[in-house]
Amino acid sequence: MKYRKLGRSDISVSAYCLGSMTWGTQNSEAEGHAQIDAAMDAGINFIDTAEMYPTTPLSKETQGRTEEIIGTWVRDNPAKRRDTVIATKVIGEGYQAIRDGAPISKATITQAVEGSLKRLQTDYIDLYQLHWPNRGSYHFRKWHKFDPTAQDRATVKDDIAETLEALDGLVKAGKLREVGLSNESTWGTAQFLSIAEANGWPRMVSTQNEYSLLCRHFDLDFAELSHHEDLGLLAFSPLAAGILTGKYQGGAKPAGSRKSINNELGGRWTERVEAVVDLYAGVAEKHGLDLTQMALAFCAQRPFMTSVIFGATTMEQLAVALGAAEVTLSAEVLADIAAVYQAHPIPM
Secondary structure, rough: OOOEEEOOOOOOOEEEEEEOEEEEEEHHHHHHHHHHEEEEHOOOEEOOOOOOOOOOOOOOOOOOOOHHHHHHHHHOEEEEEEHHHHEEEEEEOOOOHHHHHOOOHHHHHHHHHHHHHHHHOOEEEEEEEEOOOOOOOOOOOOOHOHHHHHHHHHHHHHHHHHHHHHHHHHHHHHHHHEEEOOOOHHHHHHHHHHHHHHOOOOOEEEEEEOOOOOOOOOHHHHHHHHHHHHHHHHHHEOOOOOOOHOHHHHOOOOOOOOOHHHOOOOOOOHHHHHHHHHEEEHHHHHHOOOOHHHHHHHHOOOEEEEEEEEEOOOHHHHHHHHHHHHHHOOOHHHHHHHHHHOOOOOOO
């Protein structure tokens, strides 16, 4: 397992990160604990969660259950806490099931951190992320209707300043080690960095955005910012909600799978996507690779990647994903992937 620094911090994280958003609905507490143990045995030291998890399906009744499952593992494994990097997130404005959809503010961040610390049964959070900005996000396949013209620059910057000041207090209190973003834009990320620098507030060390063979927006402006500002990507949905395992090809819908719960997979599943997955599957077959492992290894080899977040609902799926850490894609494989990408850059 390879390890990389979180931004300019002194925290090293594994190149692969264990995602947890199925724990509490699709997976039981015991299954979540078993996944953590198996991932740790494979060299993973990084777990990602959020106060709104589990997500499949989302509900007010289960909100926070995933953090609780991680918390009971922490309680049962106190000697391992120091070497385990735990990342969680505070929701942005609009999700009614938590705090009635209130925006991120000093008050809500403080409340959210205390709730997460209690559920996680820990005194500190290694990486605390803003799940999405108060002003909304073009992520989650909303880019076709993204319109920033309604934003007021001064209001946005004041909002960022209030957020950073609140995070600064929590870092100084020892409750947070580092802070990061999620589902942000390039401009928004640049504002967080510049405002933090001007005021001596915590510097964002990462951004958690969607990235996969089927969703490569980060390759453009964000990659440039990442290179110059030492702010890496934590890629979520590197398998595009399971699409890049090939298990949904030909109309398949395995029982208990995410597609059996959310047929469109958050807007990812279309006939056009299925055809492109066939092409990537052809690349994997040509080079004797497992499609899942090829998709994960591709993400891990991107120059801006800090860690690739993957999830699993079975131990068999977890074993396949963990095997990606042993895969290095050759120049020939990358060239074939590039050819598919050039022909089909935005299939979702």
